[in-house]
Structures are given as structure tokens and as C-alpha cells.
Amino acid sequence: MKNHVAVGVDGSAESRAAARWAAQEAVLRQVPLRLVHAVDWPLDPILPGLGKQDVDRWADQALTETAQELHGRHPRLEITTRCPKGRPAADLAAEAADAALLVLGSRGLGGLVGFLIGSVALSTVVATNTPVVLVRVANDPDGPGTGTAAEVVVGVDIHEAGDRMLAFAFEEAERRGCPLRAVHGWKMPPAYAYVPFFDPDNERDVGRSVTHMVDDMLLPWRHKFPNVRVTTSVFMGAAGEHLVQASRGAGLVVVGRHLRRSPLGVHLGPVAHAVLHHAAAPVAIIAHA
Structure with a gap:
């Protein structure tokens, strides 16, 4: 049933802002929140010192820390996590197909207002009919947004x-x-x-x-x-x-x-x-x- 809100999480400031916004939206809708870690790591040769176990551990840490923070803000919010292993855009689109709303983080242009919509976000938007919300750090519910x-x-x-x-x-x-x-x-x-x-x-x-x-x-x-x-x-x-x-x-x-x-x-x-x-x-x- 398409009732939950899904949000892409990668440990960045942008994804943390998106997660906070998504949690607030899930509370408004009275539905569960799903945190999705979808990052395509180039293990070799660009990052020769980083192995698969390191990547998995980092992904688990990003999801755990985000979930803990959001639980502290919204104790009654049901939060689940997922860590798919495919391409980020395809994984996020698949998650969106099973959700009522997908939330993604995005960088501001030159530190000013606006979005820098990357290839993953654009590919995800194009690949799904589910509503997608883009959130910047400045749109953080606890920030100046x-x-x-x-x-x-x-x-x-x-x-x-x-x-x-x-x-x-x-x-x-x-x-x-x-x-x-x-x-x-x-x-x-x-x-x-x-x-x-x-x-x-x-x-x-x-x-x-x-x-x-x-x-x-x-x-x-x-x-x-x-x-x-x-x-x-x-x-x-x-x-x-x-x-x-x-x-x-x-x-x-x-x-x-x-x-x-x-x-x-x-x-x-x-x-x-x-x-x-x-x-x-x-x-x-x-x-x-």
C-alpha cells in the first residue's frame, strides 16, 4: 500500500535536511517514514583503500544516525531503513514506486537560493510517477527555511x-x-x-x-x-x-x-x-x- 514517505539518505547535510523535512511530512500525513541509502561507490581504482565492508558499515552508520536523530524529534513516528545495492537512480525510483512521496536532498547554487539537481535526482524524477520533493539545507525545518x-x-x-x-x-x-x-x-x-x-x-x-x-x-x-x-x-x-x-x-x-x-x-x-x-x-x- 502506497502510504509511507521515503527519503534518500547518504550522510550529507543535504540528505539530513531532506530527512528532517520528510519526517515532518510523515507526521503530518500520519504515515511511516522509510530511510533509503542508495549510493553508487566507485570502489576501485578511485578509492583503492575502501572495501565493500567499509562501504556497508558507513551506509549502516548513516542510516542508524539519521534514524536515531529523527526518533528523538518524533518519538511516535514509525521509521524503517533500507539499503539497496543497485544503481542509486534505479533504486530510488523503485522505492518511489512503493511510496506515496519521495524526498531528496539537493545543494544550493553557489551557496545561494536554488537547487543543483544532479544526475541521480533528475534520473529519479524522470523514472517515477510518484511525487518527488527536493529539499535544500536552507529548507531544514530547524534552520532558516x-x-x-x-x-x-x-x-x-x-x-x-x-x-x-x-x-x-x-x-x-x-x-x-x-x-x-x-x-x-x-x-x-x-x-x-x-x-x-x-x-x-x-x-x-x-x-x-x-x-x-x-x-x-x-x-x-x-x-x-x-x-x-x-x-x-x-x-x-x-x-x-x-x-x-x-x-x-x-x-x-x-x-x-x-x-x-x-x-x-x-x-x-x-x-x-x-x-x-x-x-x-x-x-x-x-x-x-
Whole structure:
């Protein structure tokens, strides 16, 4: 049954922050927490003095120390550990498939706000349909980051089926008892750049129309979650930039995973890319249905 929260643990400061955030989330959901150690150690020849027994002992220590710390913070939280032996991305994706949520740690860009999403995290996000949350050290519940009472921000796209993303965002806002802010950015059709006598009223009319479409998209969810206070932010411009701005002071940012493939690899789309790399809050990535 997919009810527990899973978190990747490797002993780093980033994974410790992710584990604390995941434990807090598991308490909110009233579900167990699973700590997963998935590190691909290059034993030879890069680290010739490190044997398999040393790696296993280090992995056990990382899991034990993290579990002990979290038990101290949340005595009633059920915590289990796993140490799979395959490739990290594949192992984490397999763990995600059996969980309600997967949490991963991520480094900030140059010590500033934002995420540095590595190949393991990106490969894991791409390989699973389970919601994945990325957490930085600054998002540590005991650090300077935001807490569960701060608002949840969700990026909505009127051109995409966003039911899974909106369900996740509204559920998070309800269990946290916090407001939800829906953010949508729109652009005028490219043809308007070539209109010699552009009427500003057209822009206002399009803006009003888009706002109505966003409201219509949110209406069923407002009815389903009447206790969640919802605000909307509809603007003309790049959605990623405004979501990054909205992330300052937010408790969680929720974005959809719109994948596209190219000869250079897999890309998450410009909005998700911008939010993942520059958001000041934990980021939840939700696969579109």
C-alpha cells in the first residue's frame, strides 16, 4: 500500500535536511517514514583503500544516525531503513514506486537560493510517477527555511491536465492548515507582435479571459477543499520567474513535470527547470496524468 514517505539518505547535510523535512511530512500525513541509502561507490581504482565492508558499515552508520536523530524529534513516528545495492537512480525510483512521496536532498547554487539537481535526482524524477520533493539545507525545518504554516504555491497551466498536481497542492495546504496560492503566467499570441496598431484593450481582455479560465480550473477544488483559502496570481509574463518570486517565504512550491526529449537528454520544461534551480522553498514535482 502506497502510504509511507521515503527519503534518500547518504550522510550529507543535504540528505539530513531532506530527512528532517520528510519526517515532518510523515507526521503530518500520519504515515511511516522509510530511510533509503542508495549510493553508487566507485570502489576501485578511485578509492583503492575502501572495501565493500567499509562501504556497508558507513551506509549502516548513516542510516542508524539519521534514524536515531529523527526518533528523538518524533518519538511516535514509525521509521524503517533500507539499503539497496543497485544503481542509486534505479533504486530510488523503485522505492518511489512503493511510496506515496519521495524526498531528496539537493545543494544550493553557489551557496545561494536554488537547487543543483544532479544526475541521480533528475534520473529519479524522470523514472517515477510518484511525487518527488527536493529539499535544500536552507529548507531544514530547524534552520532558516520556511515551515509548514507558510503558504503552498502551485503553478497552474490552463493548457495542461493538472488534476494530479492540484490534488497534491490542495491536500498539502489542507493538512498544513495554510493558504494556497495558484500562479499562472500567460503571453499574447506571437502574431500580435506584427500588428501595426495594437489596442491595449485587447491585452486587458485576454488577461480577464485567462483569469476566468484559471478560476474555472480551480472551482471544483475549492468546493472539494472548502477549508483551504485560495488566492490567484495571474499575470502576463514567464511563469517560472513569478513562481521563483512566490517561493520566497512559501512552505512548498508545486510544479508539474512536463517532459520533453532531445538528443542531449531529458528536460523538464522551462518552468519546472527555473523553479528547480532557483526556488527558495522545497519543490514538489508532480507528473502530469
